[in-house]
Amino acid sequence: MARPIQIVPSVLPADFSKLGEEVAALEAAGVDLIQWDVMDGQFVPNLTFGPDVIKSARQHCTVPFEAHMMVYTPDVMAKDYIDAGCSRLIVHAEACTHLHRTLGNINELGGNAAVALNPATPASAIEHVLDLVDLVLVMTVNPGFGGQAYISTMEPKIAEVxxxxxxSGRGDEIELEVDGGIGPNTIAGAAAAGANVLIAGSALYRDPEGLEHAVSDLRARAHAAIA
Incomplete structure (x- = not known):
């Protein structure tokens, strides 16, 4: 049975000066959870959200938070982000010397562990850690910047995952997430390939009819693709 479609915003395009208001508005628009793109300036070029920033926004909404850890030291940082209110931490297979250990550590800390794959990383890189995760993220852009164009050649990889x-026998338990360039013209391809958690950033914020319309429109297009 197909997993329920989830529409999840990245807050990168939000107004950082009023993140509390921004996450409250996203919840009111009907999103399923909120993703924080955590960047360390090393694994990816940019620097973004520290745990204190996320903790300050946590009180302004009730939907779950997840942190997409685009960092080289997720083991060092994991506890702080879980304590800040992120129920799921997504780490990159490419960034973890001992991926199995890192995922196990997140679970032991009380978080839900998840794993991400960059566009050039084969699906086989995560084959032996599926027992430790509740979500796999297939990147449809190279991480580090918002507003990039969707790489449609990743759709066969989404289907492979x-x-x-x-x-694996855990298809009903593990979410399949796609992040990068998701919008009205690309969400159908990702959903049809098998993704059920769709991350959208720029597309949500640039909808002239507002966040609520953007969320409902993306959800409808995803459902239509798998009907």
């Missing part, structure tokens, strides 16, 4: 999850 979907098949891998189903064959």
């Amino acid at each position: 979907r098949k891998m999850l189903d064959e």
